Amino acid sequence: MPNFDYEAPTSLKTALGVLSGNGENRPLAGGTDVIDQLKNNRRNADLVVDLKRIPELLTLELDEGRLRIGAAVSCTEVHNLTSENDCFPALSEASELIGSIHIQNRASIGGNVCNAAPSADTIPALLVHEAIAHTASATGGREIPLIDFFAGPGQTVLQKGEILKELVLPVPSSNTASAYLRFIPRNEMDIAVAGVGSLIEVDPSSNIVQKARIALASVAPTPVRAYTAENFLEGSTIDNPTIEKAADLAVEAAVPITDVRGSAEYRKELVKVLTKRTLNICRERLA
């Protein structure tokens, strides 16, 4: 392990002061990505700032029409809350897919976002649920729609001394369903070859789609939304031909690479299949 110092401030103000100091100051939440990256020199640090003793970053609240997820809250906690309340099903599903239960117990949703892997499982789920990233820094904070948070593989728009404080998601109406699916060549413990999150909100009297959100993982340098497919779905009724067409259109948003996990062509086919499947799951959940 390379050399670094370690601090675990107990207030957000102290943490932001420390993070804005000279040197490479690396925020730490669950550590399941960062510690491995430090060991392998894929990220460096002069100082590791453990955020798990800061109350604001450990908040997990579902009230007043919003879900607030503090940046250091674990995947397990988010999975438990969302599954018990039967809301945010895509997020509930994605937070149970990251690594093993041992990883989910430590890894935070905020860390999954800030690690900014194109394959991150929770990001499509957060995107379809319209998460806003609330940041904090010594000079103030920003509210960034999550789709604008990513700058490239492993890169975010966070500036030096700025951290993700929390993710805020509006509670969907009761006429809304969402789902997240990824493809991996085994059942567990792998990185998405492609992942798709979908959300559908319908008008309960006419069954016409009022809102459609489709987000894709592992098929571009950052997570992406499939806007053309979303626009096509809005105003339609959900039937088999509509789902087929939306799945074809979702592929247009994918600009995948060929690598050890799969070829670009294969990933595009996966986007089509997973979009179809997630939309069908949404349809079943709305029925």
Next chain:
Amino acid sequence: MSKKHIKTTVNNVEHEILVDSTWTLLETLRDHLGLTGTKEGCSNGNCGACTVMIDGKSSCSCLVLAPEIDGRKVTTVEGLADHGHLSPVQDAFVENSGLQCGFCTPGFMIAATALLNENPHPTENEIRLKLAGNLCRCTGYDKIVRSVQDAAERLSKS
């Protein structure tokens, strides 16, 4: 690198330790507390050989820094037996031959204990899902799963 003075409870014993900021919990347990039951496998969170419980939650100790456990309770495989009496999970692994070379066994026993604490009656699928983060390179999975099923029965009768 700086030294940090931490207080932690490992297997119900309180320790005050001076740790380096860069030590992992795994190194701390094995090299500084002499608890070598916890094994180092992949050291990146894939294999589960180093699984311990932190405040009751199963975790890969290779991905935790020593200073992070200040004030936390850690349980390792050495902490499962009660005054020399094996725990029901340990008994079940022994009697069902839930091990071959034994290297993955401490991690599996901790993972199984954490699973049964949260879900006393898991289905076979739930067992396989929650133990997916523990690899057995001897590939003795069926007997491990049967051991966990047997442990669940033993615990429900105890």
